[in-house]
Amino acid sequence: MTYCVSINVKAGLVLVSDSRTNAGMDSVSTHSKMRRVGVPGERQFIICCSGNLATTQGVFANMERDIRDGAPESLMTVRNVSEGAAYIGALSRREQEKTPGGPVFEASFLVAGEVLGARCRSYMVYPEGNFIESSDQVPYLQIGESKYGKPILDRVITMNSSLDEAALCALVSMDGTMRSNLTVGPPIEVATYMAGSLQPGQYRRFDEDDDYLREVKRNWNKEIKVAFARLPGIDWYADGSA
């Protein structure tokens, strides 16, 4: 499995991905699920994937080949991120059709970025190739094991979150997911993009023994317990039912 999240706030974009892949519990490996491509001053894209590894590797390989070969359609030719999402969706469908076999070959993608003259956007591409955009009300999209890490995003992220806040919240969301689900694991990749900049943003890969990631884990675990201890004690009698 996988966990990736894309956050699109006023300040820009944050994408976070894990790196664990598995074909059964006895076939666990590590592959990056994030790609960053762009031309400074013209376009920037960050793409994350989940699903069948052969499909996602095929999509990333074709996406990079189309750029290298100057193909008529590639992330270097699309006029906006929506066209980029449709392009990735088409590559994904084509890759899946090579090996007909149903859901086992499916893949999903997060496609986020900005193209000169268009707006900073974030999309989630379904296995069928169609896609949805995040909204001001729910400024994030998730693929893979999305449930464990959703409550913290719902509580913390708003359109006014800074990129560093959003990145930290995504890391906390990832930490809770890794703790609860073995199929999501490090290294964790985090990339940001500042809206309007058209320049590559911050990027960091956190390995399992990364000091900062460990400090965040340790602190969050401690802070959650402190927060919990401050809740009002349970009131058994208010409704007279006890």
Add this chain to the structure above:
Amino acid sequence: MTYCVSINVKAGLVLVSDSRTNAGMDSVSTHSKMRRVGVPGERQFIICCSGNLATTQGVFANMERDIRDGAPESLMTVRNVSEGAAYIGALSRREQEKTPGGPVFEASFLVAGEVLGARCRSYMVYPEGNFIESSDQVPYLQIGESKYGKPILDRVITMNSSLDEAALCALVSMDGTMRSNLTVGPPIEVATYMAGSLQPGQYRRFDEDDDYLREVKRNWNKEIKVAFARLPGIDWYADGSA
């Protein structure tokens, strides 16, 4: 969908259930998913259910009829909670076999309690009728929409948690789940059982507008933001990759 959790710590048991049922988005209703039965000084059981409403209602109806009729096997005759779980599993299988149709008629149960001469126990009964027990390492069991509310249980619950702490943690776990998933909703029922007491424990039903539940929601939301604000700011440069 449903969310129920059963916590079995040294102090005893806590079970929490939501009350929302739905057969499609346009057929949403409210039914209690918890039953408490027992004989003071001899036996106490708390049972929660998830899954097909006809199946779970059938199981609860038969469970109560067997007690009323003094049937040879019922929760009043089993010698321990494990036999109680096997009995509920058998009722569930029988109910499902009445309407062959596969997973749509499936149901799962949490069966917890204590019988004089045996130990305080908590089991999760699968649709197939077999069951598992919670452990000292993971002292809780969940049925239904379990993922959203798992991280907080993992962080807070230990074998040394008090019943009030465990009940509050289960409420917070439920709150995060309700916030993230429409198919889980109030009223929330909470029941506790003090290990060794063989007496009914605390019970409370929290309606949507319950003052205490609202205070917990509001406080937790605030405390999470405070906890988040205290985390160390993201360090983009420690690995030299930025």
